Amino acid sequence: MALRRDLAGSRRETPEKADVERETLDVDVLVVGGGPAGLAAAYRLARLNEERGGEPLIVAVLEKARAAGAHMLSGAVLDPSALSELMPDWKSRGAPLDLPVRDDRIYFLTAGRALPFPITPPPLRNHGHYVISLNRLAKWLTEQVEAAGVDVFTGFAGTELLYEGDRVVGVRTGDRGIDRHGERKPAFEPGVDIRAKVTVLADGVRGNLTKTLIRRFSLDAGRSPQSYAIGIKELWDIDPQRLAAGSVIHTMGHPLRFEEFGGGFIYALPDGRLSVGFVAGLDYRDPLFDPHVAFQRFKRHPLVASLLAGGQMVRYGAKALPEGGWHALPRCHLDGALIVGDAAGFLNSMRLKGIHLAMRSGMHAADVAFRAVRENDVSAGRLSEYARLVEAGPIRRELYPVRNVHQSFAGGLLAGLLYSGMSLLTGGWWFRDPMPAHAGHERIRTVAKYFGGAAPPEPPSAPIDRELTFDRLTNVHYSGTRHDENQPSHLLVADTDICRTRCMEEYRNPCTRFCPANVYEIVDADAGEGKRLQINASNCVHCKTCDIMDPYQIIDWVPPEGGGGPSYEGM
Amino acid sequence: MILVVAEQRGGALNPATWETVAAAQQTGESITVALVGADVQKLAAELAAAEVAEVLAVEHDALEPYTPDGFVAALAQVMEKACPELVLFPHTYQTRDYAPALAARLGRVFIPDCIASKVRDGQRVFVRPMFQGKFMADVLPQGPAPHFASFQIGACRADACARGAAPAPVREAAVEIDAAAIRQRPEAPFKEAKQAVDLTQAERIVAVGRGIKGQEHLPVAQDLAKALDAELAASRPICDSGWLPMDRQIGSSGQTVAPKLYLAVGISGAIQHLVGMKGARTIVAVNKDADAPIFEVADYGIVGDLFEVVPAIMAALEGEA
Numbered sequence: 016m017a018l019r020r021d022l023a024g025s026r027r028e029t030p031e032k033a034d035v036e037r038e039t040l041d042v043d044v045l046v047v048g049g050g051p052a053g054l055a056a057a058y059r060l061a062r063l064n065e066e067r068g069g070e071p072l073i074v075a076v077l078e079k080a081r082a083a084g085a086h087m088l089s090g091a092v093l094d095p096s097a098l099s100e101l102m103p104d105w106k107s108r109g110a111p112l113d114l115p116v117r118d119d120r121i122y123f124l125t126a127g128r129a130l131p132f133p134i135t136p137p138p139l140r141n142h143g144h145y146v147i148s149l150n151r152l153a154k155w156l157t158e159q160v161e162a163a164g165v166d167v168f169t170g171f172a173g174t175e176l177l178y179e180g181d182r183v184v185g186v187r188t189g190d191r192g193i194d195r196h197g198e199r200k201p202a203f204e205p206g207v208d209i210r211a212k213v214t215v216l217a218d219g220v221r222g223n224l225t226k227t228l229i230r231r232f233s234l235d236a237g238r239s240p241q242s243y244a245i246g247i248k249e250l251w252d253i254d255p256q257r258l259a260a261g262s263v264i265h266t267m268g269h270p271l272r273f274e275e276f277g278g279g280f281i282y283a284l285p286d287g288r289l290s291v292g293f294v295a296g297l298d299y300r301d302p303l304f305d306p307h308v309a310f311q312r313f314k315r316h317p318l319v320a321s322l323l324a325g326g327q328m329v330r331y332g333a334k335a336l337p338e339g340g341w342h343a344l345p346r347c348h349l350d351g352a353l354i355v356g357d358a359a360g361f362l363n364s365m366r367l368k369g370i371h372l373a374m375r376s377g378m379h380a381a382d383v384a385f386r387a388v389r390e391n392d393v394s395a396g397r398l399s400e401y402a403r404l405v406e407a408g409p410i411r412r413e414l415y416p417v418r419n420v421h422q423s424f425a426g427g428l429l430a431g432l433l434y435s436g437m438s439l440l441t442g443g444w445w446f447r448d449p450m451p452a453h454a455g456h457e458r459i460r461t462v463a464k465y466f467g468g469a470a471p472p473e474p475p476s477a478p479i480d481r482e483l484t485f486d487r488l489t490n491v492h493y494s495g496t497r498h499d500e501n502q503p504s505h506l507l508v509a510d511t512d513i514c515r516t517r518c519m520e521e522y523r524n525p526c527t528r529f530c531p532a533n534v535y536e537i538v539d540a541d542a543g544e545g546k547r548l549q550i551n552a553s554n555c556v557h558c559k560t561c562d563i564m565d566p567y568q569i570i571d572w573v574p575p576e577g578g579g580g581p582s583y584e585g586m
Numbered sequence: 587m588i589l590v591v592a593e594q595r596g597g598a599l600n601p602a603t604w605e606t607v608a609a610a611q612q613t614g615e616s617i618t619v620a621l622v623g624a625d626v627q628k629l630a631a632e633l634a635a636a637e638v639a640e641v642l643a644v645e646h647d648a649l650e651p652y653t654p655d656g657f658v659a660a661l662a663q664v665m666e667k668a669c670p671e672l673v674l675f676p677h678t679y680q681t682r683d684y685a686p687a688l689a690a691r692l693g694r695v696f697i698p699d700c701i702a703s704k705v706r707d708g709q710r711v712f713v714r715p716m717f718q719g720k721f722m723a724d725v726l727p728q729g730p731a732p733h734f735a736s737f738q739i740g741a742c743r744a745d746a747c748a749r750g751a752a753p754a755p756v757r758e759a760a761v762e763i764d765a766a767a768i769r770q771r772p773e774a775p776f777k778e779a780k781q782a783v784d785l786t787q788a789e790r791i792v793a794v795g796r797g798i799k800g801q802e803h804l805p806v807a808q809d810l811a812k813a814l815d816a817e818l819a820a821s822r823p824i825c826d827s828g829w830l831p832m833d834r835q836i837g838s839s840g841q842t843v844a845p846k847l848y849l850a851v852g853i854s855g856a857i858q859h860l861v862g863m864k865g866a867r868t869i870v871a872v873n874k875d876a877d878a879p880i881f882e883v884a885d886y887g888i889v890g891d892l893f894e895v896v897p898a899i900m901a902a903l904e905g906e907a
């Protein structure tokens with residue numbers, strides 16, 4: 016259904032360069048982000064429109080990817096509980112959930128061996144779950160949402176929130192057609208102001224809009240700092256005989272050391288397609304740690320290498336995930352806005368699952384937004400019903416018992432495992448509750464501190480053969496990433512002098528290691544004297560790691576021109 | 587009454603004019619067409635073939651060549667006399683240039699780039715694309731008539747313009763224009779020079795990469811290109827730094843080429859570069875790193891410092907000549 020609005024007469028209110036005339040679009044509920052959280056919210060709203068009758072609410076979804084689902088990267092093993100409630104008839108609607116988990120194993124890896132855990136601890140069991148591609152699920156959900164009468168604007172990124180006083184009243188989309196010097200190109204097109212009674216922020220992990228909102232209103236006051244991990248993943252085509260479709264493998268241990276949090280996953284999709292990934296906590300202390308190298312080393316472990324040998328890597332990508340859990344959730348309701356999904360941090364890091372919680376939070380938000388708009392009261396007080404639904408429902412039931420898991424891993428793998436086991440007995444209580452947590456960028460040590468002043472040993476590396484292991488640039492090629500090259504950099508580094516002076520000295524430029532797409536390079540300065548930071552912004556796969564992990568917090572990720580970014584077909 | 591503003595230049599009608607007349611005919615209302623210029627009688631007669639009530643020839647010496655001030659002044663007077671309810675323009679560059687000023691002068695709304703109009707709840711609304719054509723918005727003009735709208739080229743077909751049984755009357759509409767008040771003095775139209783290079787047509791290409799170290803060393807590669815009668819191209823970092831224009835970039839976000847000879851100097855051979863040149867018949871690579879991936883696609887590889895190898899190649903070429 017096309018959106019039909021009367022546009023004339025409506026004019027922007029925020030002052031700016033006089034010659035920019037923006038179009039304005041009025042909707043009742045605007046959802047920013049077409050991931051599982053945002054799409055579940057939109058679908059629920061469409062259903063409510065149908066069920067409750069009356070003048071239907073106008074709902075729109077903004078998604079920065081050019082095509083639906085193109086920025087989706089996940090494992091993924093799906094717990095279908097939320098989907099089944101959202102859409103009981105998902106099967107007959109052709110949902111791409113066709114592969115139940117059939118076999119579920121966990122290994123502890125040493126450098127050369129894989130030790131199976133004798134039993135899979137109950138929270139890690141995946142009975143009744145599905146091995147899926149989140150990219151396909153999001154594409155399908157987008158179709159359902161559109162068929163239900165919601166407009167999904169793909170290729171448009173929300174760059175700014177619109178306010179009236181302290182009330183959120185919508186989102187401004189990014190201008191198009193600005194060149195790298197900030198000048199207008201012939202095809203310049205100003206962004207659009209989409210005004211909404213309620214704005215649902217579903218912009219994913221470290222969402223750029225949610226981030227500004229949390230800062231502006233200190234929504235995280237009194238909460239534990241959010242902690243994150245980075246997941247790097249490849250899709251492989253292998254001989255289907257090697258691993259039965261529906262097999263799920265998780266690993267701990269090698270190549271990580273006890274002090275690092277994370278592990279590997281291998282999920283077998285149909286037709287010999289494997290989803291192979293590695294998650295590393297973004298709270299490591301070793302400044303020379305390199306998640307991309309860790310992933311290569313993981314693939315070289317005999318357990319993994321024997322599966323991949325002779326196969327073909329077909330896709331690559333990376334994305335951060337929030338791991339702070341219950342204690343790190345910010346306040347998610349405010350005047351005119353709600354925060355859902357990974358943007359808020361609804362992810363169970365012990366199960367490495369967030370899709371069903373993202374959907375669930377989206378559904379709660381939809382219920383509350385619908386009622387609030389109908390009652391003509393979108394104040395924070397009215398929208399706080401959302402927090403009550405989260406508290407009283409399945410989200411808290413799942414997240415509260417594991418509230419200290421990630422924090423306990425900060426004490427190292429053994430402590431973490433011990434805790435994870437114990438917490439099942441104590442219902443999540445630990446010696447300190449909430450356990451103290453530090454933001455990841457505060458845990459990273461300087462080279463001098465970490466190595467105690469000694470010359471650091473050669474960091475572990477992995478030979479690159481471009482068959483099993485890949486360099487970052489070759490990998491990025493397989494992410495399908497594209498941006499218009501002639502646009503301003505969307506990675507704003509507040510002070511690049513720090514990079515070539517303090518950071519080089521103190522941390523040896525960790526951005527060149529934690530960025531999985533080779534966006535940051537330290538190159539010879541033009542005059543041939545010293546070094547400088549080179550930012551290859553068009554390589555960026557939108558994983559948000561740099562925004563999270565840079566030790567000086569001077570990198571700001573903002574959306575590039577709408578439509579730019581990876582193309583995660585099948586991820 | 588609907589006023590359609592026709593467009594002409596150099597004795598020929600802009601064909602988009604017929605499209606706009608066709609759009610106006612679809613409303614079923616009475617139509618007047620206005621044609622502005624210094625000597626437009628002949629073209630006005632041409633326009634009179636359309637099924638319209640009347641054609642206005644708006645003539646004044648100061649209206650040739652086109653200037654936004656002149657057209658705004660002329661059309662403002664036409665409108666005061668004719669009192670149309672609606673004014674339609676073809677959405678041409680010229681319309682984009684002066685129609686907003688005209689609308690502002692008269693304090694009327696202007697809805698540009700429409701693809702259709704229709705009546706909804708007894709009011710005329712205009713349909714125009716939004717979000718890069720993903721959605722269609724119905725725009726309801728507000729404020730006093732006349733409302734202005736322009737129609738996208740191709741929104742209506744020119745051959746859909748109905749012809750009248752007999753030619754419509756052509757009437758001269760006198761306007762007064764103070765030539766001194768026209769602030770623009772147009773020069774002869776020109777076309778921007780076409781892209782200087784078309785690398786896809788080049789038989790030989792010398793491509794330079796970050797191995798060249800600094801812009802001051804570029805002549806090394808330029809001289810080599812000259813000696814080989816080749817075009818100069820580059821990897822992304824070189825164009826990114828502005829050392830060479832972006833249209834000389836080879837690779838996935840630049841040009842894809844397949845010359846007879848591709849000589850890569852100081853280029854590592856990242857996959858994004860390779861996809862732009864691996865179709866070359868003969869690939870020669872100069873790189874000091876024997877493990878550089880460029881050697882995987884090269885037919886001839888020279889492992890060495892380009893600042894030594896390139897002069898040696900030049901010397902050999904000179905020896906030959």
Ligand SMILES: Cc1cc2nc3c(=O)[nH]c(=O)nc-3n(C[C@H](O)[C@H](O)[C@H](O)COP(=O)(O)OP(=O)(O)OC[C@H]3O[C@@H](n4cnc5c(N)ncnc54)[C@H](O)[C@@H]3O)c2cc1C
Binds near residue numbers: 052149171362
């Ligand atoms: C490696 C990895 C493995 C995982 N494995 C699993 C698993 O097996 N099972 C599981 O349940 N969960 C898993 N997860 C977690 C799960 O993928 C997330 O919890 C889930 O995707 C969160 O959904 P979301 O809608 O909140 O955010 P996202 O899925 O991140 O969606 C956010 C969307 O918003 C868009 N967006 C962001 N900013 C803007 C903006 N400014 N304007 C417009 N659009 C914007 C993005 O492009 C994106 O499409 C995994 C995550 C990772 C990284």
Ligand SMILES: Cc1cc2nc3c(=O)[nH]c(=O)nc-3n(C[C@H](O)[C@H](O)[C@H](O)COP(=O)(O)OP(=O)(O)OC[C@H]3O[C@@H](n4cnc5c(N)ncnc54)[C@H](O)[C@@H]3O)c2cc1C
Binds near residue numbers: 851853
């Ligand atoms: C989405 C995306 C799109 C891209 N699009 C393009 C594209 O269109 N085109 C493109 O080229 N790249 C593109 N890239 C970038 C690409 O990945 C590489 O970063 C780039 O090609 C590297 O350029 P280079 O070989 O000049 O530099 P480098 O990789 O730095 O290589 C320099 C080479 O010079 C050698 N060298 C140094 N000194 C000397 C010397 N004195 N003598 C001889 N050799 C020397 C070094 O050994 C090295 O191999 C893209 C990347 C992405 C992610």
Ligand code: SF4
Binds near residue numbers: 506556557558
């Ligand atoms: S620049 Fe930042 S967001 Fe982009 S890929 Fe690198 S780390 Fe991720």
